[in-house]
Amino acid sequence: MEPLYGLLDMLVLRTLVFGPLHGYGIAKSIHSSSKESLDIEFGSLYPALKRLEIKGWIVSKWETSEHNRSAKYYRLTSAGKKQLRKEHSQWVEFASAISRVMGPGPEGAE
């Protein structure tokens, strides 16, 4: 399953809270922290990184990876942290609103 439209940015910001990561690492991290239920298309992720970078929420730097390879690492900026807090609280509100509407179980379904 793919994340809902517009939520990818939030997920990327959230993933970078734990430290700088390169593009492939971000995709892997989201995949694993969602217990392998969220598949991130690289074709969506990479433009999203560029978008966040242009907005000044993340910055990038060439560094050497754990396998001694050169890779571009993305790091959260303070503006990015602020944005993440904002999106997070919005998401909590949104999610609880949806769950209130949907109820505990699929009673009328099937």
Add this chain to the structure above:
Amino acid sequence: MSLLKKLAYLLPARRRAEERDMQEELRSLKEMAEPGELGNLTLVAEDARAVYTWMWFERLGQDLRYALRSMVHNKTFTALAMLSLALGIGANTAIYSFMESILLRALPVPDPKSLVVMKWRAKNFPSVAMSISPSTGGTHTDPSEGWVGTEFPYPTLKLFQSNKDVLSSTFCYFVTESLSVTVRENTDAVTGQYVSGDYFRGMGVRSSAGRLILAADEKVGMEAVAVLSYRFSIQRFGDASRAVNQSIRINDKAFTVIGVAPPEFFGAEPGYLPDIYVPLHANLLLSPATALAGVAQRYQDQNFYWIEVMGRLNPGVSLAQAQAVLAPQFHRFVEESASNERERSDLPELMVTEGATGLDSLRRHYSAPVFVLMGMAGLILLVACANIANLLLARAAARRREIAVRLSMGASRLRVMRQLMTESMLLALLGGALGVAIAAWGIRALTLLLANGRDNFTLHAELNWTVLNFTIALSVLTGLLFGLVPAIHATGFDVMPALKQMRTTMLAGKSRRTRNSLTLARSLVVTQIAFSFLLLVAAGLFLRTLSNLHAINLGFNREGVLLFTIKPQTMGYSEPALNRLYTDLQERLNKAPGVRSVSLSVRPLPTGGGSLVPVVAPGAQLLSGLPSAGPQAKQVGLLGVGPAFFETMQIPLSAGREFNEHDATGSPLVAIVNERLVKILGMDAPVGHMVAIGKTSYLIVGVVRDAVFMAIRDDPRPMIYVTYLQNIRPPAQMTYEVRTLGNPLVPRLRSSALDPGNIKS
């Protein structure tokens, strides 16, 4: 932040560096991932690049390319639409450029906004103002203000000048009728302006050669100096710098040219270009000796309103502040100048008004016609818009399938509308560009038409930035006007029926939408016809007036007759010598080659103005010297003419004879009347009878047909002609009528008119 980064991305070097960096990053990630895990990396890079560019900008490019393609595809439509738009926009641009030059343009001087023009207003014509100089025409009635005037008595100049804290300079000018200017033995009547010493300094203009008039030049006893207009200096000296320090004669008095005004400068009144500027006090030098005392008196007279006063505000002083300071001072001044209760009851009040665009007599005369023309040009453009909107509607029907396909493939309605609007805008802007070319031609044609042969026509309408901005705005508005409704219309339908219908039958006539678009098209056609009809009627009326003016029977033969007026006193002729000069000149012109006959009159027909007098018909009382009881005609035109006047003007004689050389001082007073006067006075056989103008009786020697006297639009009025040779004093000016065979040769006439030099005194 993001804007800066996007802008930086527009730089090619920056763009290349970014691209290299991205490719390297993608390569490094590809090495980490499983083969194929990252998907189509070319597409990824493309999507990432899009982040750095503006989508609307890219789409605009697409839309424009597509619009161009569809324009090329529909050549006939494009050509028709662009042509009608170009005509509409061109006409509007041309008229607007005239409007701009007449109504809006500021004087070509530095900081025109700080200039002010002094005016006064009163409920009625203020009786405290004894005489107002008629030459400038600044006094007029205004519906909201009552009477408004721009002339002031000379002592007020000193009054305004004393307010140095409000006005950094106060200056005045006075327009002359005409001056006889002699340059290198060649004399011409040119328009001149008397200016106060601070005039050029206050206007803030710099000379293009030599220096301009200063306050010191105004002092009595100084060398007589003059400043030429740039145009005049080129005409007479070939070059501005060559005119400086040259001696010229003005009204036969020696003057020295001290400088030349800048080329763009025309004084304070648009449409009126003085050729020569002289200090105000030079009018003492230039007036005929008989009028000198009166002219000198003007400088003291508090009730003689004659100078136009302007000023320049000090920085930071507003119009209202200047008004608050100056108006009470002027009020005290007029109060003191009033000498009785009647005068005190309606004193003029001062109005300090904006002077950036100069004096407004031209604007007053032309603003109504210009607005009418602008309105008509606007209607033409509306007709063009309706026309194109209609064509677009028709085309939308043809493009229905194309639009349906785009909509069904997921294009949003707004996106398709934007595409259609882009096409309309492109069309409008291209039409506008073509319109500018048409306007450039139109402005030249209109200038020629308005100038009507005058070479000193000063209305310089041109395509400047104000006008071009207007054109651009007009084009955009036009594009919106004709594009929006068809665009909304073309995209608002159900896609599926349209697709099916198109594919199966290609029949478009039965759906509701089509009926709607037919209604719209019909109402557009109705609007178009209504506007066109309105324009046609208006144009018809204009043409009718024009042809009526052409067809007016003036009462004389206007073909092949040349008129010119001389004022010999300005060149030093004494009064007793005048009549001798007039007859002598008539004889000499008569001998010139190609001349059939020559006559002269105190004023020219039909526009020279003249006097209106009451005329009394003969009665028994007349013989006893009390001419009052007979039939009377009021408002009879009186014109003094010379021998052979009716022969030269070809006004037919219906009875009697015309004036000859023997009707002169000493012989009985004679008159010629026209048929209208004969009818009013009820005379049967007027020749040989007497008529009286006031208390003076004349013997009628002839009757002539009616002719237009004062203005072309006037009906011929009752006329009485007398001979100037029997005037008590010789007239100060004389108009010659020269009837020639074929085209009159002005230079040849000019040389035969030259006084051999023995008449002057």
